[in-house]
Amino acid sequence: MTPRRPPRRGAEGELGGVAFGYAVRTLRGPWFSGRVPARGVAVTAVLALLAAASALVAISLGNYLIPVEQVAAILVGGGEEFERMIVLDWRLPVALAAVVFGALLGVGGAIFQSLTRNPLGSPDIIGFDAGSYTGVVITMLVVGTTGYWPVAAASLAGGLATAFVVYVLAYRRGVQGFRLIIVGIAVSAALGSVNAYLITRAEINDAMTVGFWGAGSLTRVSWTSMLPSLVVAALIVVAALLLSRDLRRLELGDDVAVTQGGRPNRARLALMVTGVATVALVTAAAGPIGFVALVAPQLARRVTRSAGAGLCGAAAMGAALLSGAHLLSLLIDRFYRPVPVGLITVCLGGLYLIRLLVRETRRQYGPPR
Template identity: 40%
Template structure:
C-alpha cells in the first residue's frame, strides 16, 4: 500500500475576500483507497486482479491434479468430495492419497515465490533467488549427507538436515558478503561461489556413496512431490504460519530499500537489521520448502519477475508472487504426471520453464549494459 498525496490548497478571491478551499485527495490511476480502522492506504487494482486470476488457476490445477491418476475422477466429482460428498472410495482417494500431494505443492510454491520476491527486493537484482544464493545447494548438502552417511534411518532426518544445511549456507553467504552492509552484486557473486562449492560437495558425496543410497539421493535432488502425505503437509504448514506473517511484516522496510541505502536510512529504516530480518524470512521460507519437496529450481526466480511484469510497480509484489508460485508448482506437477507414461519430477518441468527465461534475462541485461 502507498500513501496518497494531497492536492495543494486552492484559493479564490471575491467580494468577501480570499477564501481557502479544503484540500482533497487525488487518487492515483489504478489504485483504490482502503481503510481498516485507523490504518489507510492504497491497493493496486492490477495486483488484486492478477492475484484472483492466480488463485483461480491454482484451484483449477489442484482439482485437475486430484482427479488425475490410476483411479480417474471427473472435476465435478472432485469438487463434490471436497465439499463433503462422494463415496467412501472417492473420499479415501482424495483425502488420503492425492490432496496431501497437491497441498504440499501449493505450500512449497507459495513459500518459494514469496522467498524469491524478498531476496530480489533486498538485493535489488532480478537474478537474486534462493537458487542463486546457495540456500538450495546448502539444503542439498545436508540431505545428501544424511542419505549417504546416515544408513537405514536416514529418511527420518532428511527434512531436518536439509533445513539445517540451508540455514548454514545462508549464514555463510551473509557473513562473507557483509562489508558495512549487504550490497546486491557482492551478495549475488558470493552466493554463486558458495553454491558452486556446495554443489561440488554434493557431487563428491554421490561419488563416494553406495549405489542404492546414491539413487535415493538423486531422486531427492530432482525435486519431486511424489509419495507426499499429511506428515509432509503439517510441518510445512506450521512453518509457513510463522514465516509468512514475518515476511509480510517487512513490507515497509522492503519498500524503503528500493530507493537505496541512504534514502532508506533517511526514512528511519535501520538498514542492517531490516536486511537481516528480510533475509532470515526468505531463507526460512526457502529452507522449509526445500526440506518438504527437495530442491525445486526456478520457482523462486521466475514467479516474482512474472508478477512484477503483470502488476507493475517498483518491486516484486510478495502476495502475488506467492500465489503465482503455488499455481506454477501445482501445474508443473500435473504436467510432470501427464506428459510421459513415467512420472517426472516436478523440478524438471520448472527448470524447463525457468532456464530459457534466465537466458533471456541475462541476454537482455547484457544488451542494456
C-alpha cells in the same frame, strides 16, 4: 459552465487514481489504512484461482481417473469411500503442496530480489537451496536418518549456514547485490561438488534415494509431512508480511531506511533468515525445486505493472507456476513416463533465465554488432 474537478492522485498523491499504470484505491479500517493497487489485487486473485483450478484438475488425474466434478463433491464431503481415500489421503496433500510450496518460493524470490535489487537475486541462483540440499544429503547419507523433523532441521541449518558464508564473503563495507550473486554462484558450485562426492560414495540404494530427492518431486509428500509444513509455512508468511515495510524501506537505500525509522542491518538479517526458511522448508519436504523463486516475482511484477516485486503477487504467481508444473508432470506421466516436477521447472526456468540474461546484457552493453 461547470467547474472542473481536480484530478485524483495516485500512489504518490492522496486518495487514489492511477499510479505506475494501474488504479489505486484507499482502504480504511479501525486498525489500518493504506492504498491498494486495484490491478494488483485483481491479478493476484486470478492467479490464486488459476492455482486452485490446476490443483483441482491434478487431483483428478492418476492411474484411477476421477472426474473433476466428483473431486469437487468429495472435497465438500460427498463421494464414495474408496474415492474419498484416493482424493483426501493420497492426492490432496500433493496438490496442496504444489500450491503452498510455490507460494513460499515466490515469497522467497521476492525477498531476495528486493534485497539484491537484481532480477537474478533468487535463492536458487545465490545457492541457498544448494545449502539446504547439502544439509539433507548429510543427514540422509552420513547421519543415516530420513525422518521429517531431522531432515527439516538439517535443511534449515544448511540454508542458514550457506547464507552466512555467502554474506561474509560478499561483505565489503556493506553488501552489494551483484557481489552477493557472484559469491552465491561460487558457493553453490562448491556445494554441488560436495553433494556429488557424498552421493557417489554412498550405497546404491541410498544414492538413488537422495538423487531422486535432488530432482525435486512432490510425490513423496503426505499428510505426515504436509501438516507441519503448513504450520511452518504460515509462520513464515506472517513473518514476511510483518517485514514487508522494512523491505520497502531497504529498496530505497539504507540512508532512507534510517531516516524513516528503520534499522537496515537488523531488518536485512531478519529478511534473509525468512527468505532462507522458505527454501529450506520446500527442500525438506520435496527437494530443491529450482527457478520458481527466480521467475515468479518477475512475472508478477510484469502482469501487475508494479514498480517492484510484491510479496502477495509473487506468492500467487509462484503457486500458479508450481501447481501448473505439477499438472504438466501428471499429464506427461499419463502419456509417457513419470517426470519430477523439479525437472519441469528447471527446463522452463532455464529458458526464462536465458531470456533474462540476454535482456540484461542488451540493457547494459547495447545490441550485438
